[in-house]
Amino acid sequence: MNTVTLLVLLLAAGGAGLLISLCLIPLAMRVAHRLNFVDHPGGHKSHEKVVPYGGGSAIFLAGWLPTIVLLLLVVTLPVGWIAQIFGESIEPYVGGLRERAAPTLIILAGGVVMHLLGLYDDLRPLSALPKLIVMTIVGLLVSTVGGVRLAEFLGPVASILLTTAWIVIITNAFNFLDNMDGLSAGVACIGTAFLVICGVMAGQVFVPGLACIFLGAMLGFLVFNFPPARIFMGDAGSLLVGYMLAVVAILTSYWESGTDRPPFALAMPLVVLAVPLYDFTSVVVIRLFEGRNPLRADQRHFSHRLVDRGLSRRSAVLTIYLAAAATGLGATLLPGAGLRETVTILTMVLMVLLIIAILEAPLRKTS
Numbered sequence: 001m002n003t004v005t006l007l008v009l010l011l012a013a014g015g016a017g018l019l020i021s022l023c024l025i026p027l028a029m030r031v032a033h034r035l036n037f038v039d040h041p042g043g044h045k046s047h048e049k050v051v052p053y054g055g056g057s058a059i060f061l062a063g064w065l066p067t068i069v070l071l072l073l074v075v076t077l078p079v080g081w082i083a084q085i086f087g088e089s090i091e092p093y094v095g096g097l098r099e100r101a102a103p104t105l106i107i108l109a110g111g112v113v114m115h116l117l118g119l120y121d122d123l124r125p126l127s128a129l130p131k132l133i134v135m136t137i138v139g140l141l142v143s144t145v146g147g148v149r150l151a152e153f154l155g156p157v158a159s160i161l162l163t164t165a166w167i168v169i170i171t172n173a174f175n176f177l178d179n180m181d182g183l184s185a186g187v188a189c190i191g192t193a194f195l196v197i198c199g200v201m202a203g204q205v206f207v208p209g210l211a212c213i214f215l216g217a218m219l220g221f222l223v224f225n226f227p228p229a230r231i232f233m234g235d236a237g238s239l240l241v242g243y244m245l246a247v248v249a250i251l252t253s254y255w256e257s258g259t260d261r262p263p264f265a266l267a268m269p270l271v272v273l274a275v276p277l278y279d280f281t282s283v284v285v286i287r288l289f290e291g292r293n294p295l296r297a298d299q300r301h302f303s304h305r306l307v308d309r310g311l312s313r314r315s316a317v318l319t320i321y322l323a324a325a326a327t328g329l330g331a332t333l334l335p336g337a338g339l340r341e342t343v344t345i346l347t348m349v350l351m352v353l354l355i356i357a358i359l360e361a362p363l364r365k366t367s
Helices: 003-035 055-076 079-086 088-099 101-123 128-144 156-177 183-201 206-225 234-252 263-272 274-289 302-308 313-331 339-360
Strands: none
Touching: 003 055, 003 183, 003 206, 055 088, 055 101, 055 206, 055 234, 079 088, 088 101, 088 206, 101 128, 101 234, 128 156, 128 234, 156 183, 156 234, 156 274, 183 206, 183 234, 183 263, 183 274, 183 313, 206 234, 234 263, 263 274, 263 313, 263 339, 274 302, 274 313, 274 339, 302 313, 302 339, 313 339
8 A cells, every 4th residue: 555545544444533532522521411410520530520421421422433434334345345445455454354354343342442431430430350250351352362462472362361451550540540631531642643653564454543543533533532522431431542542552563473584663652552561660669669559540640749939830741741652652653663673762762761650759858
């Protein structure tokens, strides 16, 4: 497939998600207010006025509707018709997508479960254990039935366990990151954009296309969620966003065993998602060190610690955006990278995270 055709397809995919999202968000805001499906200030929350939920459902519909329509068209339309529009070079990709239609439906079904789990949690807060159980079941089904697996060279059992753990951790990481206006959605947009780039560089079409649809859906939401937020996505959105980032990262980190190419590109998900992983890990460590439940919400996140150092909330969000972009940029060099390049990139990512740790460290008390 030539570059122009690929670019048109990716822009069309992202534009579809964006347009649907921009249309659905205002509707979601009105419905949420009418149903009193809103988030009230107080407790560990930082907003000062009532903000409607519903953004998660808008992201879900904007991402899932065009994807399902695309699958239906690819499966039902004759290959010749599609080739007449986009050229004969697209035929192998159409054939590949048809073969992957069933596993793709499993992935989409997992997203439905994550969305409904978060929606229920927004309406009637759940404890951590039942949510972890559902996430684990989804991760196991996606890795076994859906065939989404990380590091398959380790063997099927290890790969399934690692994939399930990855999905659970990244899903929770973006749920943790949803603690300040525009933060989780913005970091997710940045991460998805770099995953699209890495997928294209690896010669993929379907995975970057799926990621572009989801990217457009999140960008439409971010327009209304950037501080000061006019709508929240809630757990219905953050669990879905984390799940999709986890799955797309696995699908993008392609490595063909049996070749001379070393599997250093498998480090790409860790590099792209280094910032949310840092926030998740640091918060869990702090809570465990203080003898508290590591999954109970508070204001000890990366963003809150930056605000405690004197940054405004918007500046803290933008700082985290830049950190996520810095690590994601390094990930684009990993496809085809050798050992020296990979070590250099990982070292640079570690240095970015150490700079963050220094900047957010508590100020010394002076007498």
